[in-house]
Amino acid sequence: MDTATRLFLKQGASETSLAAIAKELGISKGTLYYYYPSKNELIFDITERHMNQITGDLLSWVESIGKDKDPVDVLEYVSKTILGAETRGKLHIYLIHEAISGNAALRKRFRETYKEWRRMLEYGLDKVMKGKDDHKVRAELILTVIDGALIQHMLGVRANPLRDIISPIMKE
Amino acid sequence: MDTATRLFLKQGASETSLAAIAKELGISKGTLYYYYPSKNELIFDITERHMNQITGDLLSWVESIGKDKDPVDVLEYVSKTILGAETRGKLHIYLIHEAISGNAALRKRFRETYKEWRRMLEYGLDKVMKGKDDHKVRAELILTVIDGALIQHMLGVRANPLRDIISPIMKE
Amino acid sequence: MDTATRLFLKQGASETSLAAIAKELGISKGTLYYYYPSKNELIFDITERHMNQITGDLLSWVESIGKDKDPVDVLEYVSKTILGAETRGKLHIYLIHEAISGNAALRKRFRETYKEWRRMLEYGLDKVMKGKDDHKVRAELILTVIDGALIQHMLGVRANPLRDIISPIMKE
Amino acid sequence: MDTATRLFLKQGASETSLAAIAKELGISKGTLYYYYPSKNELIFDITERHMNQITGDLLSWVESIGKDKDPVDVLEYVSKTILGAETRGKLHIYLIHEAISGNAALRKRFRETYKEWRRMLEYGLDKVMKGKDDHKVRAELILTVIDGALIQHMLGVRANPLRDIISPIMKE
């Protein structure tokens, strides 16, 4: 699965053939099929793992934060959690494309997961910025910005550091 | 080209075969190759046109706006220009994926175009919200939010209307 | 073997995978190979059993019939013995196909068995219709009609009830 | 198509791969697909041709026969028309198996064609054996015997010459 993930990162899921994965692993295609009944299943499992990692990170962060945190730090942390270590962001984008262009099971998984992340973010924001009531919207905005930033990062389009772009969102 | 665009919209660029395009056009694949030396070239030309349309729209809007506009309207207009009529947004995403997953020429084109859009937006914001000086960052943020919103729209992930998410950005 | 037979009945022998048989049995493919050295062997054993059943039925019938039997009943009984209960006929056809398309061992087995059945039929006809001397030919004709009827039944081609088609054969 | 037919004759339709056909033809698999969109289509076309040939032969025969023909000759002619030249019969059997084991389109085609052949045979029998009224049944019997004979011929099971087996059917 790590190998598959690595290859997906290079070229995206649908551009990666099972033959390539098998070859990289030094096993036969048949063996690959012994473990994963179809390519979709493999993609789905990788997605699952990817999302669970993010959710886990988010969760432990939400539980640890205190009230006197700088809100901008919050967003920066969250975005790093999702984009994390370059590869994770890349995978995220590829999985999104996979979901958008036909894979319904994946799309459903994304919908559920985003809802969960939104809830967690809301809860976290509540802790940090007490007294504000637009956390629902702000949580969604944060996730939106992160996805947009991800795309632009991969296009090499970014001009300013992410922190600068983020900060206006958390003001007032 | 219209036909190719229409098909790309349905399934994305790499999922659309030249045979399908030729068939839809009622011509032969051979003839298609008479006009476009490769599939990449075709994709590139479609991208070109797509971007020029947006740029044109943005340009005429920037020239027309007055100083007393509601800033939130600005962002809403811009996002509608890019996402326009559902289809344009879909194409945008598919082209982005194409660029990200290997097509370097396309990626370069995106970089240039985003820079141009950013400049235009900056100029427009300057007109609407005089006296502020963080327009550079705000312009980039707007483009980022639009890309993120695009993705989430296609995933069916969106919860609140775009306008609500946007408005905090343009506040103070 | 019962399980394998059941699956062969659904789709034919060459369309049934050993994995499917093993799964249905709740054992592993490895275990299947512990008992049968190859798929061909398994098919052969099933054929063996199928034929022995028919031969047995035919035998006990031949021994029991008296001279005053209606000859048409004879043929009807025999055909029912071979086609028996729908499933047996289906299996018969699938095994024939297997034999025809390459499996020489099976083909040999069929040749021997048909010869045996012919002899038994001849003997039975002799009992029922004394004084006739063309039983050799008639026995073969009966087996031929049964095979033809089997095919046509499976094609859904049959128009008249088998009995009507049969009766002219047994007339004088 | 001739080549495909020849190969189907050796091993049956589903045992013949498109790669084998292409290789035998000295063309690439791609080219084969240029002419036939799928293997099923190819099989169906071969079936079509096979059946049309038989139907044509039967037709011209029906039109030419006079009333004083020996009925046994009739059946012998018809069976030769269908089994004709060894290969035709083999193909017939393989197509039947293909139809039986899943190919619904083929099965439908068989049903229609058999009905047509039955009608033609009936008409022919009417010409040869005036005054008899069980031609409907006799026509079906003939087709049944032919199919049975076909199978047994391929199994190598036949003992008596076809003519001997046939003749009782046409008596009285």
Place this chain on the structure above:
DNA sequence: GATGAATGAGTATTCATTCAT
């Protein structure tokens, strides 16, 4: 200008068989 024919490398998937444990 236009096309029909051809191709070769590639795709996901299947399956009978082997074998160390």
Place this chain on the structure above:
DNA sequence: TATGAATGAATACTCATTCAT
């Protein structure tokens, strides 16, 4: 006895690209 893991060859089908006419 039993099996989990592994395999390699095969299968139907796709597609961007080429090119002689």
